Amino acid sequence: MITNTNSHEQSPPRELVKKPETTPKLSISSLAVIILSTLLLRVAGRVSFIILTFYLGEHFESAFLVTLVLESYYLTELFLSPIIGSLSDRFGRRPFLVFGPLPAAIAVFGFFTISRIYPSPNADQFNLHLLILLGVILVGRLLEGATTGMNVPGTLGYFTDVTIGSEKLRAKVNTAFEVVTVAGLALAIPLGGAISKMAGTTGFLIVLALYLTIVAVSFFGIKESHHIGEQQTASHPSIWEGFAMIRHRRIFTFIPAWFAVNALIGALPNQILLIMTYPEPAASARHPGQLFYGGFDRMASTMWVGLFALFFLIGMGLWMFIVPRMRRSTVMYIGLSGLALLIASLSIVNSLSGTMESLPAGILPFAISMLVLAVVGLLLLAGFTPVALSQMNAIAESMPGKRGAVMGLYSVVLGIGQALGQGIGSIFVDWQGFYGLMTFSALMLIVSLISVTYMRVHKDDLLATAAH
Numbered sequence: 001m002i003t004n005t006n007s008h009e010q011s012p013p014r015e016l017v018k019k020p021e022t023t024p025k026l027s028i029s030s031l032a033v034i035i036l037s038t039l040l041l042r043v044a045g046r047v048s049f050i051i052l053t054f055y056l057g058e059h060f061e062s063a064f065l066v067t068l069v070l071e072s073y074y075l076t077e078l079f080l081s082p083i084i085g086s087l088s089d090r091f092g093r094r095p096f097l098v099f100g101p102l103p104a105a106i107a108v109f110g111f112f113t114i115s116r117i118y119p120s121p122n123a124d125q126f127n128l129h130l131l132i133l134l135g136v137i138l139v140g141r142l143l144e145g146a147t148t149g150m151n152v153p154g155t156l157g158y159f160t161d162v163t164i165g166s167e168k169l170r171a172k173v174n175t176a177f178e179v180v181t182v183a184g185l186a187l188a189i190p191l192g193g194a195i196s197k198m199a200g201t202t203g204f205l206i207v208l209a210l211y212l213t214i215v216a217v218s219f220f221g222i223k224e225s226h227h228i229g230e231q232q233t234a235s236h237p238s239i240w241e242g243f244a245m246i247r248h249r250r251i252f253t254f255i256p257a258w259f260a261v262n263a264l265i266g267a268l269p270n271q272i273l274l275i276m277t278y279p280e281p282a283a284s285a286r287h288p289g290q291l292f293y294g295g296f297d298r299m300a301s302t303m304w305v306g307l308f309a310l311f312f313l314i315g316m317g318l319w320m321f322i323v324p325r326m327r328r329s330t331v332m333y334i335g336l337s338g339l340a341l342l343i344a345s346l347s348i349v350n351s352l353s354g355t356m357e358s359l360p361a362g363i364l365p366f367a368i369s370m371l372v373l374a375v376v377g378l379l380l381l382a383g384f385t386p387v388a389l390s391q392m393n394a395i396a397e398s399m400p401g402k403r404g405a406v407m408g409l410y411s412v413v414l415g416i417g418q419a420l421g422q423g424i425g426s427i428f429v430d431w432q433g434f435y436g437l438m439t440f441s442a443l444m445l446i447v448s449l450i451s452v453t454y455m456r457v458h459k460d461d462l463l464a465t466a467a468h
Contacts, residue, residue: 027162033221034097034155035176037214041101041151042184043191044210045144048108049073050192051203052137055115069138073145078415080149085157085408093158093225093404098218100150105211107140107147108204115201147211152414156389156407160396161225168324170393175320175386179313186309246409250395250460255409257332257451258388259417260444264339265385266418267425267440269305274426275434276301284354287433291359292350311375315382323387328394329456331387336452338380339445343438345373350434384448391461 052070088096114136121133155177163170195203246252276296278286283294296304323331349370353359359367389410396406421444428436455461 027223027225030222030225031159031162031173033217034158035173035180037097037218038151038155038177039180039184040210040214040217041104041147042181043188044101044108044207044214045104045148046185046188047192047195047210048104048111048144048204048207050189051196051201051207052111052141054196055201056137069134070141072138073141073148074415074419076142076145077149077152078412080146081153081410081412082408084150085153085404085406086402088154088157088404089402093154093161094222096150096154097158097222098215100147100154101211101214101218102147103143103150104147105208105215107143108207108211110136110140110143112201112204112208115204119201152410153404153408156393156410157396157404158225160393160407163393164397167390170390171323171386172320174389174393175316175323178385178389179316182309182313182316186306248395248399250455251406251409253454253458254388254391254395254451254460255413257448257455258392258413260447260451261384261388262414262417263421263424264441264444266421267437269309270422271425271429271437272434273301273305275429275437276304280355287435289354290350290433290435291353291356292346293433295355295357308375308378311378312382315379316386318379319383319386323383323390328387328391328461329452331383332448332452332461335381335384335387336445336449338377338382339384339441339448341377342374342381343377343441343445345370345377347435347438349374350438391455395460 049070056069084096114133118129118133121130159170159173159177163173192203195206199206246255272292275293278294280295283290287293319331349367352363352367392407392410396402396404399406425437425440428440430436432439
């Protein structure tokens with residue numbers, strides 16, 4: 001049985017009332033600072049990860065051990081996000097936005113220090129020194145996860161506070177958040193490689209400077225949002241309220257769509273890179289007759305994936321102007337139709353030949369036309385993530401005093417979705433190669449479609465509709 005935890009559940013007419021746009025101008029500058037800080041935070045976190053990867057990769061043969069230590073980051077992020085969301089309802093968003101980067105700053109200083117003590121660790125023998133090294137890195141990664149666990153719910157709670165009554169502003173800030181998140185991670189890959197190549201582990205000091213810059217900029221540039229819009233309820237929820245919020249009907253029924261799309265975001269880029277770079281002739285022997293399975297070098301595969309990521313970013317930017325003018329579930333349907341087009345067109349191209357070399361010259365125009373359709377599908381799909389975030393904002397807006405708790409679920413669903421997406425997606429890839437990945441994508445499409453349809457039938461996507 002799904003527990004209804006919202007007293008407003010019984011009064012939908014009140015939630016569908018259109019509100020005037022009342023966002024104070026003073027919040028706009030704070031929003032700009034928060035978005036800039038998000039970009040710098042994503043860049044700093046990914047550069048730190050890349051430097052650590054190269055540092056450990058040079059001395060550890062076990063990829064599993066290195067991955068286990070580095071991915072511990074998600075433990076604190078997933079655990080803290082709902083708690084911080086609830087605490088931000090009680091104490092405001094600003095403290096977590098301003099001081100959230102400090103744990104990560106401590107972490108990278110620890111990475112720099114331990115790399116000076118052990119510049120060339122000997123991983124062949126498991127001894128006290130190796131244990132200390134791995135222990136420091138493990139604790140550091142947990143601290144970096146804590147930074148994200150504080151920043152994301154604080155940021156999204158802030159967005160909810162200051163965009164009450166303004167669907168246009170909400171669409172803009174949500175899109176900007178998604179764009180800088182993706183762009184920050186993409187920008188950090190070449191930047192992290194360059195820093196690691198030129199400075200080695202001394203590059204941790206550059207990351208430290210970035211984190212401290214974020215603290216300074218946030219301290220002077222962010223004003224509290226907690227009092228903006230509807231007043232928070234006098235009684236504060238438990239800090240565990242974020243975990244309990246998942247039982248709310250509107251959240252429980254929308255999470256499958258949110259989870260499925262995040263699973264695709266986690267699976268597609270990484271798995272496609274692995275699929276395309278699988279070595280020949282083993283690729284043709286394993287899954288013959290698949291154009292995208294194997295035979296591409298790293299440069300070509302990263303170029304193609306990067307190009308598609310660029311189109312996805314462009315699509316989100318275009319949708320920023322469209323989302324406020326359409327019903328949220330309509331945008332989601334369009335995004336899912338784009339996903340269907342993407343799956344179909346890429347599957348057709350994949351079936352045209354076993355390798356690029358054997359692709360008939362006469363069929364090349366058809367292949368290009370299918371890739372163009374895939375780009376169109378990607379541009380349509382790009383509208384789903386910002387409008388889904390707007391839907392979470394709207395649900396949070398309808399629950400005064402629990403907005404941060406609701407938005408704290410963002411990191412949980414994002415992290416679990418992407419992690420499981422990579423894991424489950426890899427199983428499908430092992431099963432049927434690129435077709436397996438497309439099958440997994442189709443299943444996630446169906447899950448999302450069911451969830452969005454339920455939401456539309458119950459008119460949950462009309463919550464907190466603003467005047468345009």
